[in-house]
Amino acid sequence: LSGERSxxxxxxxxxxxxxxxxxxxxxxxxxxxxxxxxRVDALLLTDSNALLCGILTDRDIATRVIAKELNLEETPVSKVMTKNPVFVLSDTMAVEALQKMVQG
Incomplete structure (x- = not known):
């Protein structure tokens, strides 16, 4: 069987x-x-070199922004983002990506 079929x-x-x-x-x-x-529940954040540096989720907004009453118009996402998120490349096997997601 080919890799695709298995x-x-x-x-x-x-x-x-x-x-x-x-x-x-x-x-x-x-x-x-x-x-x-x-209509998404997360954003990927990039630094000045256009490299991935963080992620902002709807949960981050609820727990780190709304709960702390931060000013939405003045606060940059860098203040509340989850830094250095785990990621995979497009040529990663899907099963390996799933394992990383489960492991957190």
Missing amino acids: GERTVKRLRLCKALTVPDSTTLYEACRRMASR
């Missing part, structure tokens, strides 16, 4: 939707606006 599929072959990315200097207000317009 369940060995890469992340790229899953045809996932393109992730929404914004600079880590983006305000929380703008980040929330973009999340709502794209």
Whole structure:
């Protein structure tokens, strides 16, 4: 059997939707606006070199922003993001990516 038939599929072959990315200097207000317009529950954040540096989730917004009454229009996402998220490359086997997600 080919790798495809035996369940060995890469992340790229899953045809996932393109992730929404914004600079880590983006305000929380703008980040929330973009999340709502794209109907996503997370944003990937990039540094000044356009490299992945964090992730902002709807849970982060609830627990780190709303609960602490931060100013949405003045606070950058870098203040509340989860730094250095675990990630995989597109040629990673899907089963390996799933294992990483389960492990946290």
